[in-house]
Every structure is written in structure tokens, then in C-alpha cells.
Amino acid sequence: MRPITSLIKINLKVNFGISVLRHKLKHQKDKRIEFIASAIAILVAICSLIFMYTFILMGLYRQSMAINQPGLIIAYGFVVTQLMTFIFGIIYIMSAFYFSNDLSILVPLPLTAGDVMLAKFITILANEYLVVLPMLLPPIIIYGINEIASPIFGIKAVILIIFAPIIPLAIATIIIMILMRFINLSRHKDALTIIGGVLSIFIVIALNVVSQNMTGTEEDMLFKAQLDLLEIVGKKFPPSLWASRGLVYGGTEGLLNFLVFIVVSLLLFVGLIALANRVFYKGLLAGQEASKKKVHRPIKDKSIKRHHPVFSLFMKEWKLFLRTPIYAVNGLIGIILMPILILLPIITEDSELQELQSLIHAPGAEMVITLIGIALIIFTATMTLIASTAISREGSTFWISKIIPISPREQIFAKLLHAMAIALIGIFITGSAYALILNVSPARLLVMLLIGSLASMAINILSLIIDVIKPKLDWDNPQEAVKKNINGLYGMLISFLIIGLLGFVVFLLFDRGEMAIYSAISVLLIILNFLALKLLFKKADKTYRKLEL
Amino acid sequence: MIHMTNISKSYNKGEIKAVDNLSLHIRPGEIFGFLGPNGAGKTTTIKMIVGLLNPDKGSIVINGHDIENETIEAKQSIGYVPDNPNIYDRLNGIEYLNFLADVYRVSEDVRRERIEYLLNMFGLTDAAYDPINTYSHGMKQKIVLTGALIHEPAVWILDEPMVGLDPKSSHFLKEYMREHCNRGNTVFFSTHVLEVAERLCDRIGIINKGKLIAIGTMNELRGGEHAESLESIFLELTEI
Ligand SMILES: Nc1ncnc2c1ncn2[C@@H]1O[C@H](COP(=O)(O)OP(=O)(O)O)[C@@H](O)[C@H]1O
Numbered sequence: 001m002r003p004i005t006s007l008i009k010i011n012l013k014v015n016f017g018i019s020v021l022r023h024k025l026k027h028q029k030d031k032r033i034e035f036i037a038s039a040i041a042i043l044v045a046i047c048s049l050i051f052m053y054t055f056i057l058m059g060l061y062r063q064s065m066a067i068n069q070p071g072l073i074i075a076y077g078f079v080v081t082q083l084m085t086f087i088f089g090i091i092y093i094m095s096a097f098y099f100s101n102d103l104s105i106l107v108p109l110p111l112t113a114g115d116v117m118l119a120k121f122i123t124i125l126a127n128e129y130l131v132v133l134p135m136l137l138p139p140i141i142i143y144g145i146n147e148i149a150s151p152i153f154g155i156k157a158v159i160l161i162i163f164a165p166i167i168p169l170a171i172a173t174i175i176i177m178i179l180m181r182f183i184n185l186s187r188h189k190d191a192l193t194i195i196g197g198v199l200s201i202f203i204v205i206a207l208n209v210v211s212q213n214m215t216g217t218e219e220d221m222l223f224k225a226q227l228d229l230l231e232i233v234g235k236k237f238p239p240s241l242w243a244s245r246g247l248v249y250g251g252t253e254g255l256l257n258f259l260v261f262i263v264v265s266l267l268l269f270v271g272l273i274a275l276a277n278r279v280f281y282k283g284l285l286a287g288q289e290a291s292k293k294k295v296h297r298p299i300k301d302k303s304i305k306r307h308h309p310v311f312s313l314f315m316k317e318w319k320l321f322l323r324t325p326i327y328a329v330n331g332l333i334g335i336i337l338m339p340i341l342i343l344l345p346i347i348t349e350d351s352e353l354q355e356l357q358s359l360i361h362a363p364g365a366e367m368v369i370t371l372i373g374i375a376l377i378i379f380t381a382t383m384t385l386i387a388s389t390a391i392s393r394e395g396s397t398f399w400i401s402k403i404i405p406i407s408p409r410e411q412i413f414a415k416l417l418h419a420m421a422i423a424l425i426g427i428f429i430t431g432s433a434y435a436l437i438l439n440v441s442p443a444r445l446l447v448m449l450l451i452g453s454l455a456s457m458a459i460n461i462l463s464l465i466i467d468v469i470k471p472k473l474d475w476d477n478p479q480e481a482v483k484k485n486i487n488g489l490y491g492m493l494i495s496f497l498i499i500g501l502l503g504f505v506v507f508l509l510f511d512r513g514e515m516a517i518y519s520a521i522s523v524l525l526i527i528l529n530f531l532a533l534k535l536l537f538k539k540a541d542k543t544y545r546k547l548e549l
Numbered sequence: 550m551i552h553m554t555n556i557s558k559s560y561n562k563g564e565i566k567a568v569d570n571l572s573l574h575i576r577p578g579e580i581f582g583f584l585g586p587n588g589a590g591k592t593t594t595i596k597m598i599v600g601l602l603n604p605d606k607g608s609i610v611i612n613g614h615d616i617e618n619e620t621i622e623a624k625q626s627i628g629y630v631p632d633n634p635n636i637y638d639r640l641n642g643i644e645y646l647n648f649l650a651d652v653y654r655v656s657e658d659v660r661r662e663r664i665e666y667l668l669n670m671f672g673l674t675d676a677a678y679d680p681i682n683t684y685s686h687g688m689k690q691k692i693v694l695t696g697a698l699i700h701e702p703a704v705w706i707l708d709e710p711m712v713g714l715d716p717k718s719s720h721f722l723k724e725y726m727r728e729h730c731n732r733g734n735t736v737f738f739s740t741h742v743l744e745v746a747e748r749l750c751d752r753i754g755i756i757n758k759g760k761l762i763a764i765g766t767m768n769e770l771r772g773g774e775h776a777e778s779l780e781s782i783f784l785e786l787t788e789i
């Protein structure tokens with residue numbers, strides 16, 4: 001096998017964890033069920049997203065039929081897909097080329113920069129197809145079914161789908177590669193992650209403002225927005241239009257567009273590899289030089305102060321969490337974002353707000369508002385993934401937890417404290433924002449905060465149990481500990497379950513009055529917390545002993 | 550101080566027998582060198598002693614505490630340095646050491662004295678407030694060593710401790726091991742640098758393919774023949 005082929009193969013295998021998975025499926029029978037369960041959970045999540053997307057597309061298709069432009073849906077599909085590929089591409093490429101650990105192994109190997117680039121590019125391309133397929137297939141199928149497509153349409157569609165991510169990904173790669181050559185991004189790695197996090201907060205807020213302004217004439221507005229998007233992207237980024245024209249138009253015009261798209265893709269790809277040979281490693285090496293100035297500092301009293309071991313463990317969790325940007329951004333984004341979203345109507349002086357506030361004092365409304373507030377609080381406090389990745393985040397440092405003379409339950413308790421500290425901050429801020437905007441009375445706010453805290457404690461304990469039972473310790477990029485960790489998804493599911501459970505209790509007791517509901521929920525949660533905590537301690541003792549490394 | 554009785558460990562459901570029915574008794578005041586070629590089972594043995602791996606069978610008693618039943622007490626008696634340590638590299642050196650001092654319940658006066666002394670001997674004082682992810686491999690090794698010794702454990706367990714240390718630090722470590730044992734404590738370390746073992750150790754054990762194939766003082770291993778170096782003994786024994 002040529003070195004480059006085996007390099008590509010290894011990269012693909014590592015990327016999808018194939019060897020590890022195969023080993024697990026072969027040697028550990030109990031892992032099979034777990035694998036199937038995870039696969040189903042992911043599938044359900046993805047299917048519901050695709051369903052929503054298809055629903056939007058159907059609306060678009062109906063509208064574009066009305067103006068006699070059925071091909072719009074294809075153009076829209078390509079624009080959205082290529083836009084997404086580009087955005088994901090930037091993220092993937094940054095982490096694969098500049099922040100990943102395997103480059104220190106690859107660089108000294110007798111491979112050209114172009115080879116390494118090629119292997120990485122193909123791996124990322126494989127990832128991108130996971131985005132491309134669900135984004136492109138629905139519009140093409142909708143169009144194909146309704147417009148009675150020919151076999152040639154099918155063939156062209158397959159080729160175009162294969163080529164779809166190449167241009168945006170190549171452009172993303174070239175941008176990053178050139179950027180790296182001149183700006184030492186890896187030295188500002190932490191700053192970048194935080195900027196990315198803040199940026200995504202603003203995107204969510206912006207989307208929210210836009211969608212709020214769109215209410216009323218919804219479908220028309222949505223259609224108009226989609227057309228605007230088409231026009232903007234189409235103008236700035238013609239390949240999407242080439243692809244869609246190539247697919248939709250027949251005859252020479254169609255063929256011409258099709259060929260232009262394919263040829264440009266190939267040219268960019270070849271150009272990229274050529275460029276890689278010139279600048280890729282140089283940019284990389286620029287990233288490795290650390291600058292440091294030496295200052296002699298005597299050891300300060302403050303820094304060797306003695307604390308109780310549990311407090312010390314808690315402080316360690318806290319510091320590692322705040323100092324690892326990917327953890328901090330993930331953990332804090334929810335508790336920052338939610339209050340802003342709640343307060344947004346005040347900031348944008350929404351006229352509907354006053355209507356809403358006047359409604360609140362209708363009989364019975366106060367209870368409903370309080371209950372919704374509780375659900376919202378619980379949701380915010382548990383979006384953080386702190387508990388459901390608490391042990392996974394230790395990764396290769398877990399050996400320290402195994403050798404220190406502190407019982408597993410005390411160690412887990414410190415982790416629970418950490419998760420709860422963040423949750424309580426979130427609960428307090430969100431609850432206050434909610435109470436402020438809806439004029440909730442202080443007594444009801446107190447109820448919201450109390451029940452919210454009890455519920456988020458239960459969720460945190462249950463999430464910890466999940467991570468204790470099966471932590472993902474095998475990672476070399478902290479991102480994998482949170483983003484590629486199925487336990488995070490399970491943690492989310494648990495919050496939904498708890499919210500659902502509480503909703504059911506409310507439903508049962510709806511006519512019995514507020515006091516009955518609040519006390520029943522509280523008692524239920526206290527019992528749940530008690531039982532879950534016992535189980536958590538038991539599982540922790542067992543796992544810490546059993547896990548080998 | 551360390552009693553291992555008939556311990557075995559295999560990987561991959563018995564396919565690889567890494568340690569095979571090993572019994573060892575390390576006495577107080579003794580520096581014990583654990584020798585063997587790559588893959589002999591040194592790291593596996595050490596990981597069982599410190600509790601990172603569970604033996605398939607056999608028992609291990611540290612400083613009078615069984616690691617199965619008196620886990621916390623046994624752990625409190627051990628200072629362990631792995632061969633390739635990964636530590637919290639978002640903490641700075643002092644934070645890491647103070648964390649360990651807290652969990653090993655070291656008083657403030659004692660921790661100050663030891664931290665200052667060890668950092669100074671290892672030449673790390675200047676880097677004490679730098680984040681650990683800016684440390685070189687050797688510096689990391691030294692901060693882990695300092696952390697492992699901060700509670701003056703009765704038993705030191707070191708996996709290839711000299712690898713990556715500069716000559717000054719490795720000299721200091723050897724002296725410090727000797728002092729530690731003179732106070733009635735124990736050092737158990739693995740190495741494949743034979744000269745170190747030869748000069749430093751009170752007793753030496755040689756392990757090959759998971760089995761202890763020789764144990765004794767340098768004299769005993771030589772079997773009376775003076776000229777033979779540890780190297781030739783080692784080669785002879787592990788050749789088979
Ligand atoms: N996690 C593991 N999984 C499977 N085999 C292992 C694992 N760790 C060690 N081994 C095997 O056990 C044997 C002993 O390894 P080790 O104790 O690391 O040797 P040493 O430290 O003496 O070089 C080797 O054959 C090695 O391949």
C-alpha cells in the first residue's frame with residue numbers, strides 16, 4: 001500500500017473510531033446493547049431535525065411553484081448545504097490542522113505536507129458528507145418526485161452530492177492555511193474558542209430577533225427571507241447556482257453549468273494540495289514557538305493555604321472548568337443565553353409584552369406562569385453538561401483520582417458541588433430575569449428557585465450516575481470529552497424526562513390548587529434526590545475501583 | 550513494607566499474561582530495583598501496587614494495609630510516579646502541589662517546607678507559577694515527583710524515574726532516595742538502566758515475561774563470582 005493510502009485509511013478509522021468500535025463489539029458483548037441504544041438515540045435526534053427541515057422545504061416548494069420557479073428548492077438546498085459545509089469546515093479544519101495532537105507525529109514522517117493535507121482533507125470531507133446528505137437529499141428528492149425526474153437527473157444528482165462539499169471546504173482550508181501563515185492562531189487558541197462561543201451566542205440572539213420580527217405574516221416572510229438568502233449567497237458564491245442549474249436545467253446550459261461546477265471543484269482541490277506543500281508546515285511551525293518570559297516569584301502564603309480535601313477537589317474542578325475554554329463556553333453558554341433571551345422583549349421594546357403582562361393577572365394564570373418558569377429554570381440549569389461529563393473530562397488524568405487517599409464518594413460529591421454551583425447561578429439569574437419581566441411575586445419566585453434547585457440537583461445526580469457508570473476517558477482533545485460524548489446526550493434526555501415527570505404530576509393535581517402541586521413536587525424531588533444520591537455513591541465506589549488504566 | 554503474594558494479571562481476557570504468580574517482599578529501609586526488558590511486566594506490577602489495576606488474583610499489603618480492604622490507608626502510605634504522567638495541565642505548578650497537599654492532608658508548615666525544598670532542588674522554583682502546560686517533559690516529571698513526595702509517604706513507587714531527568718536532578722533524586730530509606734522507609738522503582746540499579750539498590754529483582762527470575766543483592770546475584778557485572782547477569786537470565 002502506498003504510504004498516502006494507508007495514512008488516509010488510518011485517519012478515517014481514527015475519525016470514526018472504527019478500530020475501537022470493532023474491538024469493543026468483538027470482545028465486550030455487553031457493549032453491544034449500549035452501542036445499539038446510543039445509535040438509536042442519535043438516529044431519533046437526527047431524524048427529527050431532518051423532518052423539520054423537510055417540512056420547511058415543502059413550504060418553500062409550494063411557494064416556488066406558485067411563482068413558477070420549482071428549481072428554487074434545489075438552489076436553496078445547495079446554498080444552505082454549502083454554507084453549512086463552509087462553517088463546519090472552518091471549525092473542523094482549525095481543530096484538525098492546528099490544534100490536534102497527531103500532527104507532532106505526522107510532521108516528522110517522510111510524507112509531504114501535501115500528503116498530510118490530502119489525508120486530513122479527505123477525512124474531513126467524510127465528516128462533511130454527514131452534513132451534506134441530510135441537507136441535500138430532501139430537496140433533491142422532493143424536486144425529483146414532483147417534477148418526474150429522468151435517470152440523467154439521478155446520475156447528475158449523485159455526482160453533484162459527491163462534489164458539493166469540495167469547494168466550500170477547500171476555500172475554508174485555504175483561508176485557514178493562509179491565516180495561520182501570518183497570524184499565530186494556536187497561541188490564541190483559548191481566546192479563539194471563547195470568541196467562537198460568544199459569536200454563537202450572538203447568532204442565536206440575532207436569529208431570535210429576526211424570527212420575532214417575522215411573526216404575523218410568517219410564511220410569506222420566511223419565503224422572502226429564503227429568497228434573500230438565495231440572492232445574497234448566489235451572488236457572492238456562484239458555485240451553488242452552477243450546481244443547481246446544472247441539475248435542474250436540461251440541454252447544453254445544464255451541462256455547461258454542471259461541468260463548470262465539477263471542473264472548478266477539481267481545480268480548487270489540486271490547487272489546495274499544491275498550496276499545502278508551500279505553506280502548510282510553515283504555518284504549523286509558526287504556531288509551535290511559545291514565547292515566555294522568566295520572572296522569579298517567591299512562593300506566597302496564600303498559594304499554599306490548607307483546605308479540606310473536598311473543598312480542594314471542588315476548587316480543582318472549578319479551575320479546570322473555567323480555564324479550559326471548551327468546557328467554560330459549553331457550561332456557561334446556557335446560563336448566559338437564557339436570561340438574555342428572556343429579557344429580549346424588554347430590550348427590543350416589544351409591544352406584545354404589555355399584553356402578556358396584563359394577561360398574567362387573570363385568575364389561574366399566575367400558577368401556570370410559575371410552572372412554566374420552573375420548567376425554564378430546570379432547562380437552563382441542565383444545559384451545561386457539567387455533571388454528565390464530570391468524570392469523562394478527567395481523561396488521562398483519571399489516574400490521580402484513583403491514587404489519592406480520598407474516597408470515591410467524596411470525590412464525586414465535589415463534582416456534584418461544582419455542577420450545582422453553576423446550576424444555582426443559572427437558576428438564580430434565569431429565575432430573576434423571568435420574574436422581572438413577567439411581574440412574578442417574590443413568594444412565587446422563591447417557589448420557582450426552590451423547586452428549580454431541587455430538580456436540577458436530581459438531574460445533576462442522575463447525570464453523574466450516567467457518567468460514573470461509563471465515563472469516556474479516552475480522548476486527546478478536550479472537545480471530545482464534551483462534544484463527542486454520548487453521556488451529554490443522555491444527560492439532556494434525563495432533564496426532559498424529569499420535566500416530563502413533573503408535568504405529569506402537575507397534570508394529576510391540576511385541580512387541587514397551587515399549594516398541593518408545589519408540595520407534591522417538592523416531596524417527590526426530595527425523595528428522588530435521596531435515592532439517586534445513594535445510588536450515585538454506590539456506583540462511584542464500584543466504578544472507581546473497577547476502572548483500570 | 551510491600552508484601553505481594555501470588556499476584557497475577559492478564560490482559561485481553563487472559564490472552565496476554567503480563568504478570569504471572571509474582572510474590573515479592575520489600576523490607577523497610579530498602580531500595581529495591583525492579584529490572585526487566587521492555588514488556589516484562591514492570592509497569593503492570595507497579596500499577597497493581599498503587600491500585601490502578603486490580604490483580605486477577607493474589608494480595609498486596611502496603612505498610613500493613615491491605616489495598617483491597619484498607620484502600621485509603623494504603624494509598625496514604627504511597628507516593629507514586631508513573632512512567633508517563635498526565636496531570637492537570639491547566640493548573641500552575643503551585644496549585645497542583647497544593648491540591649495534592651490538601652488531599653494527602655499535609656499541614657501548612659510541612660507543605661511549605663517541602664515544596665520550597667523540592668522545587669529548589671529540582672530547579673523549578675522559577676516555574677512554580679507557570680501553567681503546567683508550558684512545562685517541558687522533564688519539568689513535568691519533576692513536578693509529579695514533587696507532588697508524589699509531598700506527604701513523605703513511607704513507600705515510594707517510581708516507574709522509570711530517571712528517564713527524562715537532567716543529571717543534577719537525577720543525582721539529587723538518588724541521594725534523596727537513600728536518605729528516605731535511611732529513615733526506615735522503602736523505595737521500589739523500575740528501571741532498565743542497569744548502572745543505576747547496580748550502584749543504588751540494596752536488592753534487585755529481575756522480571757521477564759511476567760515471572761520473577763532472580764532476586765537478591767548484587768552479591769547474591771553474582772553468585773560469588775566477583776567480576777560479573779549486572780549487565781551480563783541480566784543478559785544471561787533474560788536470554789532464555
Ligand atoms: N492495557 C494493556 N492491554 C493489553 N496488553 C497490555 C496492556 N498493558 C500492557 N500490556 C502487555 O503486558 C505486558 C507487560 O507490559 P508492561 O507491564 O507495560 O511491561 P514493562 O513495564 O515491563 O515494559 C506486555 O506484553 C504488554 O504488551
Ligand SMILES: [Mg+2]
Nearest residue numbers: 591592593632
Ligand atoms: Mg513500563
